[in-house]
Amino acid sequence: MIRKLNLLILMLAASLLLNGCWDSQELNSLSIVSATSIDRSEDEWVISFQVVIPQSIATQTGGGAGGSQSPITIFSTRGKTIREAMQNANLEAPRALFFAHNSVLIINEQVVRNEGVRQILDFFLRPVESRETMSVLLTKDKASNLLEVLIPLEKITGNAIQRVITQGQENLSQVKNIKLIDFASMVANPYKSAMAPELRVSGNQAEQSNLDALKSTRNQAVLKLGDLGVFRGDKLVGWMNRKESRGVAWLSNSVKNLIIVTPCSDREASRLSSYRVIQSSTQVDPKMVNGSVNMMIHIQTVGALDETSCTMDLTNPDVISKLEDTIAEQIKDEVLAAWKSMKDLNVDVVGFMDMIHRKYPAASKHLTNSERPLQELELKLNVKVTVEHTNMINKPFSNLIEPNK
Secondary structure (H helix, E strand, O other), X not given: OHHHHHHHHHHHHHHHHOOOOOOOOOHHHEEEEEEEEEEEEOOEEEEEEEEEOHHHHHHHHHHOOOOXXXXXXXXXXXXXXXHHHHHHHHHOOOOEEEOOOOOEEEEEHHHHHHOOOHHHHHHHOOOOOOOOOOEEEEEOOOHHHHHHXXXXXXXXXXXXXXXXXXXXXXXXXXXXXXEHHHHHHHHHOOOOOOEEEEEEEEEOHHHHXXXXXXXOOOOOEEEEEEEEEEEEOOEEEEEEOHHHHHHHHHHOOOOOOEEEEEEOOOOOOOOEEEEEEEEEEEEEEEEEEOOEEEEEEEEEEEEEEEEEOOOOOOOOHHHHHHHXXXXXXXXXXXXXXXXXXXXXXXXXXXXXXXXXXXXXXXXXXXXXXXOOHHHHOEEEEEEEEEEEEOOOOOOOOHHHHOOOO
16 A cells, blocks of 8 residues: 555656656747837737848857858738737748747837737737847838848847947937836836836848848948837827937936036037936925925936047036036036926826825826826926046146136
């Protein structure tokens, strides 16, 4: 009896330990998708896939620059639903699509304006192999065109796009890498509007899609980050330009590294200085004042003077103080531009309503019933700028050329 019981336990244990490969797939039977785009045409979803050609990547890596085969291939499928379009890929793709390495999702502007993103998010959040960390981008052009652009420095365009976004976020701050899961959270949040950056092709896209582009020393076209798309609910309602996007970054406390260019004075508007933000902090505090909600914004930055064509004495504290005031005015200008755009578009990409909801629920309820709640808020802005140092020299080189000024 004991032997039979042990045998049964052994069989159960073996059945638990030996089932790990029941859904395994051979690598040579898969098409590895690195980027996906979504367009609409004739009331159908048009899904395009950028698929990596492994043998081409291996050949170019081992043999140096150039190659007779493109490192990627693009193909598109159509369907009444996104799932049907994906399923139709089996009619032309020789291998099963594998989405675990899909790093970028690009959506056409007309799709997010007219159809919204709820169906797209519903689909991409369901599959087990889909990555919730892939970057979401918008484009004003046909989305599949962006997948065709070849980039010599990075064989796989999908990886290059994600690197561009990451660098833009770290070095420019006005661009934010919006991951799929974060984008879905923003869309689902009733107290905050969603946003996503624009990706565009600058130059001759057709020339840069040719294999000869990988052998040329000069790119015919490049992929560039552009405006910031803003949503109301799950639909795109407008774009914010670069200045307004920087204002959103200041308000959202997401400025890490940023260059602020300021003129020397009103009389010397063509002479400029570059101030590099080293450290920045933004605090937003809702305050009830006479029955209305004021958003108290406190921005503090510490940075360095990286460049100047001005003739001024940087050892004089009064000169530094005046420079700090000029930079502070520039930051205020960007913040107020963003605030005006938010009110005009009636979108809350910063999350002011979320902050008010947590601190003043009754006021939040009143504002939620308003058609344009941001119009009922007042912004109180305080900016403090510190020039920590002027790098290796404390006198502008212009002083040597024009010592009498």
